[in-house]
Amino acid sequence: xxxxxxxxxxxxLSEEAFLTINCxxxxxxxxxLFWYVQYPGEGLQLLLKATKADDKGSNKGFEATYRKExxxxxxxxxxxxxxxxxxxxxxxxxxxxxxxxxxFGTGTRLTIIP
Amino acid sequence: xxxxxxxxxxxxxxxxxxxxxxCRSLDFQATTMFWYRQFPKQSLMLMAxxxxxxxxxxxxxxxxxxxLINHASLTLSTLTVTSAHPExxxxxxxxxxxxxxxxxxxxFGPGTRLTVT
Numbered sequence: 001x002x003x004x005x006x007x008x009x010x011x012x013l014s015e016e017a018f019l020t021i022n023c024x025x026x027x028x029x030x031x032x033l034f035w036y037v038q039y040p041g042e043g044l045q046l047l048l049k050a051t052k053a054d055d056k057g058s059n060k061g062f063e064a065t066y067r068k069e070x071x072x073x074x075x076x077x078x079x080x081x082x083x084x085x086x087x088x089x090x091x092x093x094x095x096x097x098x099x100x101x102x103x104f105g106t107g108t109r110l111t112i113i114p
Numbered sequence: 115x116x117x118x119x120x121x122x123x124x125x126x127x128x129x130x131x132x133x134x135x136x137c138r139s140l141d142f143q144a145t146t147m148f149w150y151r152q153f154p155k156q157s158l159m160l161m162a163x164x165x166x167x168x169x170x171x172x173x174x175x176x177x178x179x180x181x182l183i184n185h186a187s188l189t190l191s192t193l194t195v196t197s198a199h200p201e202x203x204x205x206x207x208x209x210x211x212x213x214x215x216x217x218x219x220x221x222f223g224p225g226t227r228l229t230v231t
Contacts, residue, residue, distance in 0.1 A: 004157075036222075043118065043207070044222035089157070100146065100211065102220065104157040 002027040006090045006105035013080055014113050021075040021088055021108050023064075029095035033057075033066055033073040034102070036089040044089065047075075082112045116142045118210050120223035127198055127230055135193045135226045137208035143188035144210035148220065149181075152205040164191045198230045 007022040025031065032051045036044040048057030053068035062077045073090060090105040117140040127133050137147055145166050150158040162172045162183050170183035180202075182194040191210075195202050205227050209220040 041224070043120075043224040044209075046219065100148075100220075101160055101163070102148075102158075102209075106155065106157045 002031065002092060002094050002103045004090050004092055004103055004105035006088075007108050008106065009087075010109040010111060012111045012113060015082055016079045017112075019075070019077040019080045019084075019110070021090075021110070023073045023075065023090035023105060025071050025073065025090075025092050027071075027092055027094055027103075030068070031092040031094050033064070034091045034093075035062070035064055035073070035075050036091060036104075038087045038089065038107075040086070047088070080110075080112050082114055085110055085112045116140075116210070116212050116219075116221040118144075118208065118221045118223040120206075120208055120226050122226060123224060124227045125229070127228070129199050129230055130197055132194055132196045133198055133228060135195075135206055135208075135228075137191045137193070137210070137223055139189045139210040139212070139221070142210075142212045142214065144191075145188065145213050146211040147185060147191040148209045148211075149183060149191075149193050150207045150209070152207060152225070158207060161193075195228065198228070200230045203228055203230045 003026045034049045035047040037047045038044045048059040050057040050066035056065045064073050064075045087107045087109045089107045091102045119138045121136045147164040149161045152158045161176045162170045164170045164183050164185040166185045172178045185191040207225040209222045
């Protein structure tokens with residue numbers, strides 16, 4: 001079945017540091033890929049997505065590129081801020097017709113220190 | 115953006131009692147809602163898919179008689195944990211799909227922390 005593997009946390013960085021959170025997946029065909037973020041005390045929010053190979057999703061300074069050859073969707077940000085502290089989840093929806101089920105990675109807790 | 119609420123945010127109950135968790139879409143009508151369970155330091159596990167006006171579809175290994183799901187209206191789905199036991203203690207999260215948006219857009223509630231003593 002489909003699965004998502006992401007970098008285990010927690011990750012602690014200083015403000016303005018470069019961020020990478022690795023995510024790889026296993027799925028048949030061409031799944032859609034997502035990054036969700038969960039801020040303290042809040043629900044999950046969609047951060048960015050990519051629905052086909054070589055697509056780059058971007059939002060709030062975060063980027064991730066759908067790499068079919070390496071089955072990866074790594075999250076990056078050039079300069080993190082304290083407000084980026086949250087838990088980040090990589091997820092996919094399989095390419096089967098009518099499939100709406102999200103498969104999540106375990107989440108990576110990110111803490112940014114001023 | 116679309117907002118999904120959950121109630122209660124936290125609940126503590128005694129073993130053997132039943133607990134109902136509500137999931138509401140506040141500014142859109144959700145034909146499909148999803149219920150997830152999250153264990154500490156683990157990913158969200160889909161428990162069931164709830165469609166308005168029909169029976170929920172449960173994932174393999176999830177006891178349908180234990181976790182009763184009702185999606186009686188386009189804005190409300192409920193999860194009832196029946197005869198709860200300590201092993202049911204977990205973080206339960208719902209999400210709702212807005213049919214007017216993209217096919218993959220799911221909006222998540224803030225979650226409900228259930229503790230069974």
